[in-house]
Amino acid sequence: MSDGTLRSIHLGVREVAYLLRRSRRRSLGMTVDTRGLVVTIPLRATLHDTEAFIHGHAAWVIEKLDAWVRRSEAPRLEIADGQRLPVLGQPCVLLLRSGLARARWIEGPFERELQLPLWPGADSRLMLRRVLQAYALNYFGGRLDEYMLKLNAFAPGMPRPRLALTSARTRWGSCSRHGGVRLNWRLIHLEHELVDYVVAHEVAHLLEMNHSPRFWSVVEALCPEWRDARSRLKLASEQLPEF
Numbered sequence: 001m002s003d004g005t006l007r008s009i010h011l012g013v014r015e016v017a018y019l020l021r022r023s024r025r026r027s028l029g030m031t032v033d034t035r036g037l038v039v040t041i042p043l044r045a046t047l048h049d050t051e052a053f054i055h056g057h058a059a060w061v062i063e064k065l066d067a068w069v070r071r072s073e074a075p076r077l078e079i080a081d082g083q084r085l086p087v088l089g090q091p092c093v094l095l096l097r098s099g100l101a102r103a104r105w106i107e108g109p110f111e112r113e114l115q116l117p118l119w120p121g122a123d124s125r126l127m128l129r130r131v132l133q134a135y136a137l138n139y140f141g142g143r144l145d146e147y148m149l150k151l152n153a154f155a156p157g158m159p160r161p162r163l164a165l166t167s168a169r170t171r172w173g174s175c176s177r178h179g180g181v182r183l184n185w186r187l188i189h190l191e192h193e194l195v196d197y198v199v200a201h202e203v204a205h206l207l208e209m210n211h212s213p214r215f216w217s218v219v220e221a222l223c224p225e226w227r228d229a230r231s232r233l234k235l236a237s238e239q240l241p242e243f
Contacts, residue, residue: 004038009051011058016065020050028053032064067237077241079124085241087112087132088139089191096124103131129243136188137165143196144181147203150222155207172198172233175205189240190233197229 004021018037028050029040041050054061077085083094092112100117116127141163148160162180166173173183181202187195200223208215219226 009054011055011062014062016054016061018054030054030057030061032061032068036068037061037065077243079128086189087114087135088188088195094128103127105135125243132188133165133185136183136185137163139188140165140183140195140199143199144203147196147199147222150200151203151206151218154221158206161206173202175202175209177206177209186240190236193225193229194233194236197223197226197233200226 004019006017007020008015008017010016016037018039019035021038021040022043022045023040025040025042027042028045030053031038031040037054039050039054041053077083079094079096081094081096084091085094086092090111092114095113095115096118097115098118100115102117104115106113106115114128114131116124116131118124144160144163148158151158161175161177164180164182165185166182167186168174168184171184172187173181175181181199183198183202187198200219204215204218204222207218223229
């Protein structure tokens with residue numbers, strides 16, 4: 001794949017810069033990340049094809065670029081004793097404690113506590129991230145088991161895929177028959193229902209590796225409230241704490 005060429009295009013009154021890359025892929029694709037808009041096209045695709053593709057997804061491009069700007073402007077989470085952060089949609093109080101050998105979760109009646117060891121010279125931010133990722137992997141594993149049971153009710157014999165975490169900035173999850181299911185660890189901040197929608201979405205891909213009507217019918221069978229969850233997920237993503 002080439003490193004790419006910087007270009008720009010007018011979407012309405014707005015000029016949008018983008019990085020154009022060519023690869024051996026068969027279809028055109030777009031992502032928005034730290035580089036801005038990145039458009040990847042087949043080796044033989046023309047510039048006309050590329051611009052038509054971008055114009056056809058103009059609303060998506062503007063939405064993602066604006067969301068990225070809002071996220072990049074968000075203040076980073078302060079790692080301090082008494083700081084609050086969401087875990088599964090509920091408040092969690094971060095407590096920094098000397099003398100602890102390892103992190104400890106305490107489930108209270110109204111909110112969680114996460115007690116984090118306070119060691120001289122320790123990177124508390126990195127420690128917090130790793131603790132949250134471990135918590136996420138355990139919780140997501142349970143939800144994957146649940147949705148595999150639901151899938152096997154009408155597609156028996158489907159083996160449980162491997163589960164791994166990702167730190168992708170623009171995707172909540174991915175699924176392949178060889179690579180398994182990968183879920184963004186930052187989902188651990190969101191409500192149970194939103195996590196379940198993402199898990200159901202990726203599990204549905206085990207039957208349909210596309211976003212066809214048949215795929216969405218599988219999602220519907222696994223997670224009947226998926227439309228509401230998908231809408232809420234778009235809004236919730238902008239409220240996640242920044243590390």
